[in-house]
Amino acid sequence: MSHGNEQIFNPAERVAKISHCSSMEQYKQMYDKSLKDPEAFWGDIAKNFHFEQNVTGKFMDYNFDISKGKIFIRWMEGAKTNICYNCLDRHVLAGKGDQVAFYWEGNDPADAEVVTYGELLKEVCRVANVLKAKGVAKGDRVAIYMPMIKELVVAMLAVARIGAVHSIVFGGYSADSLADRMLDAQASVLITADAVWRGAKLIALKEIADDALKVCQAKNVKVKMSLVVQHMKNVTAPQASSNGTANGNPSKKTHFDDKGNFKVGWNSGLDVWWHEAVKDVSSDCPPEWMDTEDPLFMLYTSGSTGKPKGVLHTVGGYMLYAATTFKYTFDYHPDDVYFCTADIGWITGHTYVTYGPMLNNATSVLFEGVPTYPHIGRFWEIIKKYKVSKFYTAPTAIRALMKFGDEPVKKYDISSLSVLGSVGEPINPEAWMWYYQIVGDSNVSIADTFWQTETGGHVITPLPGATPTKPGSACFPFFGVEVALLDDEGKEVKGEGEGYLVFRRPWPGIMRTVYGNHERFETTYFKKFPGFYCTGDGARRDKDGYIWVTGRIDDMLNVSGHLLSTAQVESALVEHPAVAESAVVARPHAVKGECLYCYVTLAEGNDFTEKLIVELRNKVRTKIGAFATPDYMQLAPGLPKTRSGKIMRRVLRKVAVGDRDFGDISTLADPSIVEVLFQHRPKEGKV
Numbered sequence: 001m002s003h004g005n006e007q008i009f010n011p012a013e014r015v016a017k018i019s020h021c022s023s024m025e026q027y028k029q030m031y032d033k034s035l036k037d038p039e040a041f042w043g044d045i046a047k048n049f050h051f052e053q054n055v056t057g058k059f060m061d062y063n064f065d066i067s068k069g070k071i072f073i074r075w076m077e078g079a080k081t082n083i084c085y086n087c088l089d090r091h092v093l094a095g096k097g098d099q100v101a102f103y104w105e106g107n108d109p110a111d112a113e114v115v116t117y118g119e120l121l122k123e124v125c126r127v128a129n130v131l132k133a134k135g136v137a138k139g140d141r142v143a144i145y146m147p148m149i150k151e152l153v154v155a156m157l158a159v160a161r162i163g164a165v166h167s168i169v170f171g172g173y174s175a176d177s178l179a180d181r182m183l184d185a186q187a188s189v190l191i192t193a194d195a196v197w198r199g200a201k202l203i204a205l206k207e208i209a210d211d212a213l214k215v216c217q218a219k220n221v222k223v224k225m226s227l228v229v230q231h232m233k234n235v236t237a238p239q240a241s242s243n244g245t246a247n248g249n250p251s252k253k254t255h256f257d258d259k260g261n262f263k264v265g266w267n268s269g270l271d272v273w274w275h276e277a278v279k280d281v282s283s284d285c286p287p288e289w290m291d292t293e294d295p296l297f298m299l300y301t302s303g304s305t306g307k308p309k310g311v312l313h314t315v316g317g318y319m320l321y322a323a324t325t326f327k328y329t330f331d332y333h334p335d336d337v338y339f340c341t342a343d344i345g346w347i348t349g350h351t352y353v354t355y356g357p358m359l360n361n362a363t364s365v366l367f368e369g370v371p372t373y374p375h376i377g378r379f380w381e382i383i384k385k386y387k388v389s390k391f392y393t394a395p396t397a398i399r400a401l402m403k404f405g406d407e408p409v410k411k412y413d414i415s416s417l418s419v420l421g422s423v424g425e426p427i428n429p430e431a432w433m434w435y436y437q438i439v440g441d442s443n444v445s446i447a448d449t450f451w452q453t454e455t456g457g458h459v460i461t462p463l464p465g466a467t468p469t470k471p472g473s474a475c476f477p478f479f480g481v482e483v484a485l486l487d488d489e490g491k492e493v494k495g496e497g498e499g500y501l502v503f504r505r506p507w508p509g510i511m512r513t514v515y516g517n518h519e520r521f522e523t524t525y526f527k528k529f530p531g532f533y534c535t536g537d538g539a540r541r542d543k544d545g546y547i548w549v550t551g552r553i554d555d556m557l558n559v560s561g562h563l564l565s566t567a568q569v570e571s572a573l574v575e576h577p578a579v580a581e582s583a584v585v586a587r588p589h590a591v592k593g594e595c596l597y598c599y600v601t602l603a604e605g606n607d608f609t610e611k612l613i614v615e616l617r618n619k620v621r622t623k624i625g626a627f628a629t630p631d632y633m634q635l636a637p638g639l640p641k642t643r644s645g646k647i648m649r650r651v652l653r654k655v656a657v658g659d660r661d662f663g664d665i666s667t668l669a670d671p672s673i674v675e676v677l678f679q680h681r682p683k684e685g686k687v
């Protein structure tokens with residue numbers, strides 16, 4: 001990423017004028033207070049929420065130093081609350097029941113629906129009662145595998161209402177990935193839908209979920225119910241295309257009957273239709289009052305060993321942090337219409353589609369589709385339709401849309417926009433400038449928000465009414481977050497400089513453990529630098545104190561804003577009988593940010609054929625999901641290893657981009673392998 005653009009952009013006037021935090025002085029004052037007196041700072045914020053019981057013990061207590069004992073983080077000891085109550089009942093009781101919570105916008109522009117806070121509360125209570133009747137109780141894990149529909153929001157809030165723990169698996173994951181996650185969580189219920197159109201593609205969710213359930217059954221994990229939303233009946237299928245196939249989609253033939261109805265397999269005894277289950281069920285269900293440190297949800301993120309980690313968040317701290325970051329980072333006001341394009345299956349959707357907005361009684365757009373369907377101006381069309389004022393998306397989407405030029409944006413009046421957010425990876429200054437000038441008409445504030453599944457909410461971000469921004473920099477820490485940069489020896493880099501990005505103390509929204517494996521939590525995040533939470537990212541601090549996150553410094557890669565570990569992909573590849581060994585690295589990609597470049601060493605007697613390449617790509621798709629499909633597959637007669645057998649990945653990254661500037665390779669057991677690998681590079685453009 002270039003660090004050239006250090007031009008400064010002041011907050012948009014119209015944002016600063018009404019902002020919750022409207023100057024750097026105010027930011028500094030609030031920030032200082034949040035560090036000096038966390039109890040007073042967060043205690044004041046907590047007063048805006050309903051706590052059934054107030055704090056009885058310490059407001060904040062923690063240990064970040066593994067050399068002193070177990071790592072732990074606790075906020076608001078003794079207090080009791082319920083996040084669903086705070087998202088719904090609190091607003092309905094305040095007379096806001098008729099306010100729109102979500103404008104649902106379907107994959108097809110013909111499909112749209114409006115849902116209020118009052119309606120959501122009733123539906124949430126019904127589903128909560130359905131779950132309770134099935135014996136789901138406090139602490140039980142419920143897996144959710146759903147499209148971006150209102151029932152997904154209802155499902156997660158219903159689970160939270162009864163004190164169960166939701167584990168949402170993104171609808172783009174494969175059956176194997178879903179099964180792995182359900183097994184790790186020992187989920188007793190699954191909530192899914194029949195299927196969904198994503199652009200012109202059909203995703204047969206229930207079919208995939210059924211495959212996952214078979215795996216669970218084979219491993220003796222008892223799932224009591226699969227609750228299925230009948231979604232296909234209510235949506236418009238993609239229009240017929242010129243190639244003559246029904247709806248332009250081959251799956252139309254296999255998944256639909258003659259009358260055009262979507263076909264589903266049915267396991268009586270396990271499967272229950274959502275609409276039948278909620279019929280005649282009471283829309284009254286008292287919330288379970290939870291300890292602030294009771295688990296709220298787990299969400300799996302890639303780990304460097306290849307086995308995904310169940311990041312666990314708890315009720316109280318997450319609630320305060322989701323609400324507060326949403327309010328300040330987007331400078332939310334009651335007349336805003338907010339639109340976050342992330343899928344709820346990722347942390348961005350958890351915190352900034354569901355919890356953050358709903359805790360603030362906000363009105364949002366919930367979008368089922370993709371940015372380029374049925375046309376490349378879909379985002380802008382939606383923004384115009386609902387007069388969206390705050391918009392939150394990912395650099396990969398911005399880069400993909402930038403390719404079509406300015407015209408598709410200019411076609412729509414989107415002057416309602418005043419704050420534009422970015423998340424998922426470092427945003428390159430070119431994309432930042434396009435976002436600012438073309439989408440924002442140079443009359444907006446841009447918020448490049450740095451955070452992680454683990455952090456629960458934004459930890460480094462500009463505030464749109466206060467912070468002068470530099471394109472490509474996430475700027476300054478959020479309230480309560482204390483940033484440090486460390487060198488390899490763990491020595492702090494003060495002032496200008498570069499190092500490991502770490503945090504010195506907990507903020508309310510930080511994860512509490514890895515589900516079922518606290519030791520993994522400690523080793524992953526706290527072992528390298530005792531006393532600090534280690535993000536795994538590198539960062540630079542410039543002369544003005546701005547933080548520039550430079551990307552991962554471990555074996556993780558970021559494809560279109562989705563974190564993957566190289567180990568996870570390698571273990572999928574070596575499952576193929578033709579593969580003896582594999583090594584995967586990230587290669588820069590103009591739209592995705594990074595893509596997968598895979599080296600495979602074949603077992604004796606195999607040829608590196610087109611057919612094998614297809615099989616290998618499919619292997620990764622079925623083990624992980626379509627979003628992880630490799631872009632490059634290369635034969636590696638051998639891998640560059642040190643004498644101790646460690647793969648020198650930096651060499652592989654160089655070969656991937658055709659760069660011969662390897663640096664020192666004298667520690668390789670066989671330095672000649674580098675030239676061999678070079679000769680086996682696939683031709684550009686060929687996968």
Ligand code: WT7
Pocket residue numbers: 301347348422423424425426427448449450451452453454474535536537549550551552558561562563
């Ligand atoms: C990793 C976390 C947080 C929601 C989406 C991803 C990268 C994220 C930024 C940003 C630079 C960023 C980091 C981080 N990242 N946002 N604004 N600037 N890098 O969540 O899957 O947990 O990934 O995404 O590398 O560690 P995640």
